[in-house]
Amino acid sequence: MSQIDSNQPKFNLKSYLNDFNPWHNIKIMHTNVPNDILAGITVAVIAMPLALAFGVASGLGAEAGMWAAICGGILVGLFGGSNTGVSGPTGPKVVQLAAIIAATKLASGEPDIVFAMSMVFLSGLVCIVLALMKIGRFIYYTPYSVVSGFMCGIGVIIILLEIPPMLGFATPNSVVGAIKQIPYDIMHEKPHALIVSLATFFTILLWPRVTKKEWLPAPLMGLIVGTSIAHLFTFKDIEYIGSMPVGLPHLYWPDFTRFGDMVGGAFALAGLCIFDSLLTCLVADNMTNERHNSDREIFGQGIANLGCGIVGGVTTATATMRTVANIKCGGKTGLASITHGLVLLALMLGLAPYASYxxxxxxxxxxxxxxxxxxxxxVLPVLHRMPFMDSICFWAVLILTISVDLLVAMGVGITIAFVRIVQELGQAYEQNVVSLNDMDRKLPADVSMPEELKEKVLKLRLEGPLFFGVSDTIYRASSALVDYKYLIVRMARVPMADMSGAYLLDDIIEKAHKQGATVFFTGLRPQVDRTLTRLRVIEKVGREHCLETFNDAILKIQELESDLASGKTNIEEDNLSQV
Structure with missing residues (x-):
């Protein structure tokens, strides 16, 4: 066992931490400077109206969205794992944060900003810890039905929450509140607010068909049209953003005196940040034929959320719209993201008062x-043709996203998909039990074995991963093991075994020993051998009975039988001599 362990690669802390070194991003920023700067400016123009909108939607004010976009742009540009990703406030994270803020308001009805910012800061710490644990690769194992249900649920939430403000009323605190409020708002809608919101919406919808110029993006054009209509016709009965602070932000130092109350929300925000960011990075990979570093991206998001928690910004994640725009505008390094953040910073330091209009x-x-x-x-056109379990997974995630909680929905969806795949792997697991007489293949030429012994030699062939999901299959195979003297367990096609699989083998060995049978393992792979050795399963079989091939096991049985026969002959001769 010690020999096996000595072959393991030694942990190198310097190499491990090097994955999170910002030099990976800095050293390539000189390779595409003109295009990166132009792309960053363009993305900043796209990001500004979205940041303002997300800040208002969170309940913390428009400036909170802007500071989040600034932190995301600059810090993730330095520390992130995608060369083309651009970070800032996103729909899923703002929806989650808004729900938390609504549930933790002060007695005065105002948001508990210190609590909210401390929770955002803590979510950044969680992201950093998870990045150091190297969990980024698991995003590739998320089933599409979960992703689709999650995205559809987020879209429905945003639409429901924005219907009341489109009609001239305050944004509801929850989806349930929005559903209850919408009928009243429709019957008492404010025409001026509806005109502005619809003008903005249809401008964004139609502008890409009017022009392909990316320097004047549709969201900015919609913001210009909607604001211009409101002031041109002097709509005074609708609500405006109001004053925004100019200059450096107010700093909020983390206060963890209510740590127990905020830890759940922090983990929820961190989980959404990771999921939202890495999904966008996958989109960017497909567009650029590159591959992002998931763990470094999570680390960069953690740093950005630490910054958001200090300067009063809503949480950040890699944003799909900004990332796609950055790629289309020619951005290829983190310099584009940093430029986008610096442009927004300049706006906040000098032009913030204009947002009040x-x-x-x-x-x-x-x-x-x-x-x-x-x-x-x-996925919408094929909803009625989805496989049954995919359909259950999709609808469960969609409904739970809307009605309960985003992270709960993700957890339930992944659990359903996990149970399904384990069940299918268990059903697909191949095994069979035969005696030597029933085998199709012939024995080695130098092996002669009586027919009655062949019936006493059983072969148990296992094929596939030996893990907890195949316990029922292996149990049914072991129940067929009766009346035998030798058992050969063929494991050449078993790539891995977990503790459940190892103890299933242990149970088979115990059953064999109770019958007085001898067990052989053949074709053990190193990883499986290592697991069985550490769990002391091998020692019950005996290292001398772990052989390379099935033929080796047959020859070993013949050798044992010969030894047994010669031992019996010697005993009989001794008895005769005594007589």
């Missing part, structure tokens, strides 16, 4: 389009 209904029109874009239209 933007109508809330205008931002609602922008977010309505965002909600519609998030919905997965690829």
């Amino acid at each position: 933007i109508p809330m209904a205008c931002l609602a029109g922008i977010l309505l389009k965002v909600g519609m874009d998030i919905i997965d239209y690829r």
Whole structure:
């Protein structure tokens, strides 16, 4: 066992931490400077109206969305794992944060900003810890039905929450509140607010068909049109963003005195951050034929959320719309993301007062389009043709996302998919039990074995991973093991074994020993051998009975039988001599 362990690669802390070194991003920033700067400016123009809208939707104010976009742009540009990803506030994270803020308001009805920012800061710490644990690769194992249900649910939430402000009323605190409020709002809608929101929405919808110029993106054009209509016709009965602070942000130092209350929300925000960011990175990979570093991306998001928690920004994640725009505009390194953040910083330091003239209904029109874009239209035409378990998974995630909680929905969806795949792997697991007489293959030429012994030699062939999901299959195979003297367990096609699989083998060995039978293992792979050795399963078989091939086991049985026969002959001769 010690010999096996000595072959394991030694842990190298320096090499391990090197994965999170910002030098990976800095050293390539000189390779595409003009295009990166132009792309960053363009993405900043796209990001500004979205950041303002998300800040308002969170309940913390428009400036909170802007500071999040600034932190995401600059810090993830330095520390992130995708060369083309651009970070900032996103729909899923803002929806989650808004629900938490609504549930933790002060007695005065105002948001508990210190609590919220401390939770955002803590979510950044969680992301950093998870990045150091190297969990990023698991995003590739998320089933599409879970992703699709999640995205559709987020889209529906945003649409429902933005209908009241489009009609001139306050944004509801929850989806249930929105559903209850919408009928009243429709019957008492404010025409001026509806005009502004619809003008904004249809401008965003139609602008890409009018022009392909990326320097004037549809969200910015919608913001200009909606705001212009409100002021041109002097709509004074609608709500505006109001004053925004100019200059450096107010700093919020983390206060963990209510750690127990905020840890659940922090993990929820961290989980959404990871999921949202890495899904967008997969989109970017497909567009650029590159491969992002998932763990470094999670680390960068953790750093950005630490910054958000200090400067008063809503949480960040890698944003699909900004990332796609960055790629289309020629951005190829983190310099584009940093430029986008610096442009927004300049706006906040000098032009923030102009945001006070933007109508809330205008931002609602922008977010309505965002909600519609998030919905997965690829899956809608095939909803009625989905495989049964995929359909259950999709609808469970969709309904739970809307009615309960985003992270709960993700957990339930992944659990359903996990149970399904374990069940299918268990059913697909191949094994059979035969005696030597029933085998199709012939014995080695130098082996002669009486027919009555052949019936006493059983072969148990296992094929596939030996893990907890195949316990029922292996149990049924072991129940067929009766009346035998030798058992050969063929494991050449078993790539891995977990503790459950190892103890299943242990049970088979115990059953064999109770019958006075001898067990052989053949074709053990190193990983399986290592597991069985550590769990002391091999020592019950005996290292001398772990052989390379099935023929080796047959020859070993013949040798044992010969030894046994010669031993009996010697005993008989001794008895005769005594007589």
